[in-house]
Amino acid sequence: MGRRPCCPKEINKGAWSREEDETLSKYVAIHGEGKWQKVAQNAVMSAGLKRCGKSCRQRWLNYLKPGIKRGDISVDEEDMIIRLHRLLGNRWALIAKRLPGRTDNEIKNYWNTNLSKKLQKHGTPSLSVSSPQNKRHEEEKIKQVHVAPEAPRPRRISAVEYSKIVENNRCSTTPSPSNKVEGSSDEASFSDFLIDIDQSQLLIGDDSNSKVPQMEEEHINKQVGLTNSPSSSSPSDHCHHLLAEKFDPLETLLDVELKRMASFLGLEND
DNA sequence: AAGGTGAACAACCGCCGCGCT
């Protein structure tokens, strides 16, 4: 009974030695990333690297991969982490994607050891501010980015499912039942629809590893009958904007949130 | 100098979604 172990019993655990790092780096340099089980198996056979695939992957992505920054998180980066965390919650991978050279593990650790304690102490992190002017400025920034403390966890969808949703709804304001947030009403707004199905997709969308292929996007554009009118304001046009144009997903998400708040406060026309 | 304590960081564990068969 019980879960099948993902790794053989005779694997190494604990801290990685320099030799293991070198073995893994050499292997990845030759064979490339991915297929971590094979990396582990082949490296075991060729150089005695007794590590499971997951461990290899984690070691490579968090420490060995070229371009990884270690330590010395700047004030700007800290500020960014705080803002993104307010927006996304504990979506460390997404947060890490917005911070070049930083890994999800490092950000998660940094949050757990530094920022969460600052939050507990002060209600908001201090943001490493010393001067009164900066303090006021940072307080303003905190007010500006204050969103729900725990963003709803988005549902991941595949590119195919995504196109079906778009096709079925033609970016209408009525989400399909399978895509609704629990407890959301039938009059769900477009932004609900967006966040519901697409919050993570939007944030991943600008990444080079985006899972929505360009052809799929073109197909979606065709199906939706998109045009490039920037002045349009209907939900479908808004959808078009999100789908067809180059955009900053985070800014878009912030924009959506701001619109929701404005709508809630009756400030839509401001 | 030695022991205790907490912070920081590295790594493991288990769950989940996706793609393949």
Place this chain on the structure above:
DNA sequence: GAGCGCGGCGGTTGTTCACCT
């Protein structure tokens, strides 16, 4: 459509180090 394996992700734990008494 079901089953399986793999990769990705987030939570948690273990270890190391620095500081304090």
